[in-house]
Amino acid sequence: MLIGPIKRPAWRDLKPDAEGARILMRLGRAVFSGDDGLLASVVRVLEEKGFAVRGAHEFLHDELGPRGALGRIEPDEQAHRDMERAARVLRVMAPLDIGQGCVVQNGLVLAVEALEGTDGMLQRCRALKQEGVGGILLKMPKTGQELRADMPALGAETVRRAAEAGLRGIAFAAGGTLLMNKQECVKEADRLGLFLYGYAPRVS
Template sequence: MTSAMGAVGILAGGGPLPAKVAEAAHAQGRPVFILGFDGFAEPDVIGPWPHEMVRLGAAGHMLSLLRQHGCTDLVLIGPIRRPSLRSLRPDTEGARILTRLGRALFAGDDGLLAALVRILAQEGFAVRGAHEFLSHAVAQPGVLGTVQPDALAHADIRRGIDVVQALGRMDIGQGCVVQNGLVLAVEAMEGTDRMIARSGECHQPGEGGVLVKLLKPGQEKRADMPTIGPITVRTAHAAGLRGIAFEAAHTLMTDKDACILEADKAGIFLLAVDPDHFQP
């Protein structure tokens, strides 16, 4: 069903990235249609583009709209809180998809999203990663900005990589905060920014901690890639952190230039790392 002339359907959660994917697809000459999820997608972000707001449980309506607008490729982008089964109120097609999801409904986020990607492919759509459209939003290994991590920060990053990879194998979260070898916080359902704020309550004397944000081992890269933005940088600074390390080539930056500007202003480092080859 994939065609170079087909429209790109964007299944939009919160934040600015749905519009950035739309801009990039439009620049490639592709028609764009956005499905904004009620309670998550931001009207001001998706408003300039052809769009409809839909309930998460209205899968039949979603598929119908995507086909009506000639969508062949789909991008899932933007944070969404996992709803309870009771609150979903699925339509007939939604109930069928829930049945097809089966045990994945009770898995972690990656298990659920990977199953959803498979189902969308079975429905005839090509599911694309946001990074395929936003190549400029990912960073190659190295320091971004003017602040350099020192040896202690490198040791905390290595510790954080080990912790996040262990969490990821259990499909729990993508991030943690480490200070002087001590794990201050790990990410679960609350999301990165709330985890960072919580780490500030556990701040220890001495140099500030480091946020480490990585793709889960074996994660489906077409959904829920790690994301950082200027708000992440400001939240890290407010929590007393000294830097952010994130996975090179596999982390979306909502606004790379603004992230670097905020980090330099706050005096914290931004470091894109290859977790499989990082040595302190």
Template sequence: MAAKLGIVAGGGDLPFRLIEACRAAGRPFFVLALDGHADDGVCAGVPHARVRLGAAGQALDALRDAGVTEIVLAGRVRRPSLAELRPDWRATRLFAKLGMRALGDDGLLRAVTAELEREGFRIVGAQDVFAALLTPPGPVGGLTPDAEAERDIARGVEVARMLGALDVGQAVVVQQGIVLGVEAVEGTDALIERCGPLRRGGAGGVLVKIRKPTQDLRFDLPTVGPATVEAVARAGLAGVAVEAGATLMLDREAVAAVADRLGVFVVGLEIA
């Protein structure tokens, strides 16, 4: 039998998809929902516990008591201030190990993962639980980028690589070669909304989202879903380009259907 999986749930659809995958495979699982981040419905009808983000000791005890041996980190987690976090002694010990370094999301997640592994858990990626989540190469849906969009995609990949190398973000919006915005702490949805009013006249623009150069593939992979496509359409952009094989796509059939209905292309990029 597969090891019991602990789904550490933040916001969004990804935790729900992993719960569905575990149920379909008959795999035992336990949900650790992060208060203030996980959606309310994620605990409905499943074995679970709720903890606040700074309660590391309570979280570890809940996972051990549930018999969890493997953990997947799933869903959006807004980085809190230290006052909001109210760390317990286990979390305080972790922060003391990190020192006063300014860590980006990737660095912080790497440190948290290392601590979980020291506690005896094995960390796995969402794609290890549900391989069909990974975006395939090529178009998703019936539309493809035109020549101008292809140039914007190339520019977006170039900028996103530089952005990721600094551990800042994964996404950028480009129109007619002009960078309308880059992702930082606000996340992709807020980036798209912010860039809508900045659109120039003429052809649409592209959201490009790729993994960071030093990304640990077990966590925080770029993620898109039907809501991403809807946001892109509302902003007046022409399409979405993501890295094939390294981007999680939630409900691929729905993404294709929404994209075709709204006239937005979605494409998986093969990036060397």
């Protein structure tokens, strides 16, 4: 089972042994792709070695974020429109294997997640906030993502970083996001005045 963050090493710093060199050769061009492309290739190599790879979400059932508001604050109509906008952006980005997060404020895309991760993106957003009500963060998996290796996740620290960035809420793909210590996430969201919302696309 694969769980937790991974920091990409600088490839020039790697000093693989013979087996490591063979694995790098099996990964091929995937070592230069996005996180999902690389991790999907790692899963493939592990399976070729006889391992059965299981996703963390197969065991952490209670940590999967459900649909709807989790705390005492409900997103308003503008927040829902911003969620839909962020979801469209992430769906367009998915084939490029860039990131799992997008911040939108009143229809304006403030930031998309790249190699710096969610916390780094939220740090950038602190200087990008526009006048008026704060924006929203949406976390959702890429289309066709290898969820056994890289399911979106967020925790109480993400909630605190979102508040520092001036956001008014966090949305996440319902049933497709791990909430680390869900009760603490909800408690922090309520304390800081943010909504925490399990997003599912609206049916038109």
